Amino acid sequence: MAQSYSAAELYEWIENGASHIYLDVRNEEDHSRFAVEGPHNIEMRNIPYFDFIEAPEQASSHLDPESSVRVICAKEGSAQFVAEVLESLGFIDVSWLEKGIISWGNLLIPKRIPSPDNYQLWQFNRPGKASCSYGLIHADEMMVFDPSRNIGFYSDFATQRDLTITHVFDTHLQADYISGGPNLAKISQAEYIVHEGDFSGSDIEFRPIVDGERIQFNNSSGPDILCTHSPGHTPGSTTFVIDERFMISGDTVFIVSVGRPDLGRKVVEWAKELYRTLKTRICTLPENLIVLPGHYTDWDLESTDDYLILNDFGTVKRMNEDIYEIDDEDQFVEYIIENMREQPEVYDEIRKVNAGFIDPDEDEQDIMDLGKNECAASHMVS
Amino acid sequence: MTQQTYDDELDCSGMNCPLPVLKTKMKIDEMTKGAVLLVSTTDPGSCKDMPAWASRVGHKIVDSGEVDGRFLFYVQKGE
Secondary structure (H helix, E strand, C coil): CCEEECHHHHHHHHHHCCCCEEEECCCHHHHHHCCCCCCCCCEEEECCHHHHHHCHHHHHCCCCCCCEEEEECCCCHHHHHHHHHHHHCCCCEEEEECCHHHHHHHCCEEEEECCCCCCEEEEEEECCCCEEEEEEEECCEEEEECCECCHHHHHHHHHHCCCEEEEEECCCCCCCCCECHHHHHHHHCCEEEECHHHHCCCCCCCEECCCCCEECCCCCCCCCEEEEECCCCCCCCEEEEECCCEEEEECCECCCCEECCCCCCCHHHHHHHHHHHHHHHHCCCCCCCEEEECECCCHHHHECCCCCECEEHHHHHHHCHHHHCCCCHHHHHHHHHHCCCCCCCHHHHHHHHHCCCCCCCHHHHHHHCCCCCCCECCCCCC | CCCCCCCEEEEECCCCCCHHHHHHHHHHHCCCCCCEEEEEECCCCHHHHHHHHHHHHCCEEEEEEEECCEEEEEEECCC
C-alpha cells in the first residue's frame, strides 16, 4: 500500500530541494489553472489519472521506476489510485497527497521574523496563494493581520502557546482570497479592525480604523500599531506600522511592484488615489522600515535566504524605481493602464463573501479560494 | 440538453474520483462500437474529467448536462 504525505511535508521537500518527481494527475485544464509551486523549481509532470485507467504501462513509461514519485490530485482518491498503480508496476518510492490540492491551497507555513526580544512577529506564508498573513505576540496576547480562511490554524497556533487572540486586522477588503478575519474575530471574541472605506454597508461587525490612530495590546505595553490609511488598491486600504520598525503593507506595497488599483474597475480614479498615497503617505515613511507584504510573485526576488518574504523599504523603493520615480500623476495612471490585465472572474464573488453579502457553502468556498493571486500592478521590475 | 436515446446506463452517484471514470471505462469496454452509455455522477470533478478522458481515448460525449444535482453524460463508444 502506497503511503500518504501531507501538504506541510510537500512544502518542506520543495524548500529543502528534495529530488522528487511531482506527478499531478488532475486534468490538464485544472493543472494549468493552479499547480503546486514553491521557493525552488520542481520537476512537475501532469499525466491525468484517467490515462492510468486506460493504459497504465504507457502512462508511466516516461517515469523512472527508481525515482521517488509524489502524486497530487484534486481530493486524494485519484492520487492514491495512481500511486497504487505505479507500485504494482514496480515503482519503489511512491506516495500520494492527503486531502488533495485543496490542502496545499490552504497550507500556512509559520516563520518567525527577527524582532526585539519583548515581542514576537510571525509570517504565515500561504504558498498555494503566494500570500502572507501575520501574527504579533506580546505577553499572552496575539494580534492577527490578514488571516486566510483556514482559521483553525491561527486559533491552534495561539492555543498551543497559551495566547489569546485579541485583535484581528484586515489591511483591506480582499478580492483574491476569502478572509478568515470576521470568523477568527468571532470565535476569539476579538475585535475585527478594518477601514470603513471598504466595509461601509456591510453586515459584518467591525471597529473602524481612524487614520493615524495607535492601537495597543490590551495590557497596553508592548509594540503599538500605527494605522495609516493608504487608499489606492482599495478605498479602505490601510498600512500598519508596528513599533516604528515594520510595515504590514497589505496590497499597497509589495517587495516587487505595488498593488494594482484597477480591481474596483475605477482604474483612473483609484490609480490617482494610489499615486497620492505613495507620494504623501508611503514614501514619507522611514527607509529602514521592514516591509511585510500581503503577497509575492517571485520567491527568488522577494524572499530572504530564510524564506521570509520581506525587505527594508529603502531596498524596495530601489527595486521598483520604475514605479517610485514617476513624478507625475498622469504618467503614473498611464503606467498602471499599460500594465493592466484581466482579473479572475471569481474576484467579484470573493469580494461579496468578504463583505458579508453572500455566504456560499464550504465546498464552494474551497473552490473559489483556490488559485494564485493576481494583485500586483506589474509582473516584473524592469 | 435534449432527450437522447441510449443503450445502457451507469449510475455513479456518490462516487468520487477516480471511480466514475474507472467504472465508465469498465462498462464501455463491454459495449460495441457506436453504442451509447448514459452515465450519471454527483462528483463535480467528473464534469471536466469525463470529457477529457473521452476525448483522449476516442469516445464521444454526444450530450451532457446537469439535472437535479446530477451530472449526465451520454458517452458513445469510439474505436
